[in-house]
Amino acid sequence: MQGCGNVRVLIVGMGNIGRTLLEIGEFEKVYFYDTADINVRGAIKLAEFFVPEDVDAVVECASSEAVKKFSFDILEAGKDFLVLSTSAFADRSFREAFFERLQRSTSRLIIPSGAVGGLDVVVALGKDMVEKVLLETRKPSVSLGMEASEQRVVFEGNAENAALLFPKNMNVAATLGLVVGFEKVHVRLVADPWLSYNVHILTVESKIGKYRFEMENFPSPSNPKTSAITAYSALKSLKDRCGESKILIG
Numbered sequence: 476m477q478g479c480g481n482v483r484v485l486i487v488g489m490g491n492i493g494r495t496l497l498e499i500g501e502f503e504k505v506y507f508y509d510t511a512d513i514n515v516r517g518a519i520k521l522a523e524f525f526v527p528e529d530v531d532a533v534v535e536c537a538s539s540e541a542v543k544k545f546s547f548d549i550l551e552a553g554k555d556f557l558v559l560s561t562s563a564f565a566d567r568s569f570r571e572a573f574f575e576r577l578q579r580s581t582s583r584l585i586i587p588s589g590a591v592g593g594l595d596v597v598v599a600l601g602k603d604m605v606e607k608v609l610l611e612t613r614k615p616s617v618s619l620g621m622e623a624s625e626q627r628v629v630f631e632g633n634a635e636n637a638a639l640l641f642p643k644n645m646n647v648a649a650t651l652g653l654v655v656g657f658e659k660v661h662v663r664l665v666a667d668p669w670l671s672y673n674v675h676i677l678t679v680e681s682k683i684g685k686y687r688f689e690m691e692n693f694p695s696p697s698n699p700k701t702s703a704i705t706a707y708s709a710l711k712s713l714k715d716r717c718g719e720s721k722i723l724i725g
């Protein structure tokens with residue numbers, strides 16, 4: 476697959492995912508904005524947030540607060556907007572305002588599959604075909620900020636509440652909620668003291684088939700909450716939308 480050599484991006488959040496993207500993306504030009512006082516080689520730091528005119532896309536890999544804070548400026552600038560902190564969309568009033576504004580913008584919203592596989596199937600089925608989605612997420616207790624000696628269900632309920640209560644851990648639930656409707660996604664979050672990686676078991680019931688996907692995602696070395704696959708998934712989505720690939724799969 477060819478790279479993003481002709482793509483200029485603004486990366487919001489130069490943490491674990493941002494740095495990996497910078498390393499593997501081979502972009503023509505990278506700007507970044509981060510609230511932390513950091514410098515990185517190969518990217519132009521913005522002292523204050525703004526959308527440079529020459530960027531093709533803005534990549535958010537910061538936090539759900541950042542999505543809420545900067546979205547409308549990005550839509551105003553008409554740039555393609557790739558969002559990883561999809562938990563932001565669990566906030567209903569933000570969600571409604573965002574999608575209303577998106578309709579009047581030339582921007583496109585790009586949501587990578589991130590840490591969850593099978594999203595291609597869920598998207599292909601669409602809201603009307605999907606009857607029910609069950610997402611069971613199992614994470615090491617420590618990455619949920621807990622010290623436990625046994626497995627514990629820390630949350631059970633719909634995707635909206637899951638992402639509102641655990642924004643850093645439940646982006647996957649919010650992404651599924653956006654595709655099929657938040658009320659159709661039932662989430663169970665389990666803290667497991669013996670796990671060293673993140674597990675998502677996705678079960679989809681639809682009018683034309685039943686599907687089950689199981690992911691064992693190794694955590695990023697620099698942020699155990701984040702699965703290492705996420706940055707690669709973001710790059711794949713960027714290449715599909717803005718890159719030079721002649722072949723698009725998935």
Ligand SMILES: NC(=O)c1ccc[n+]([C@@H]2O[C@H](COP(=O)([O-])OP(=O)(O)OC[C@H]3O[C@@H](n4cnc5c(N)ncnc54)[C@H](O)[C@@H]3O)[C@@H](O)[C@H]2O)c1
Pocket residue numbers: 487488489490491492493508509510511536537538539540541544558559560561588589590591642643644646647650695697698700701702705
């Ligand atoms: N969609 C998915 O499947 C998925 C998977 C993993 C992580 N994520 C999300 O992606 C985001 C980034 O993950 P990460 O592992 O790189 O996190 P990280 O903590 O390593 O890096 C985040 C960076 O963003 C910066 N930041 C935070 N809020 C900001 C703001 N308001 N403005 C500017 N900069 C800000 C921080 O200073 C930090 O440098 C997180 O919100 C995480 O929950 C999504």
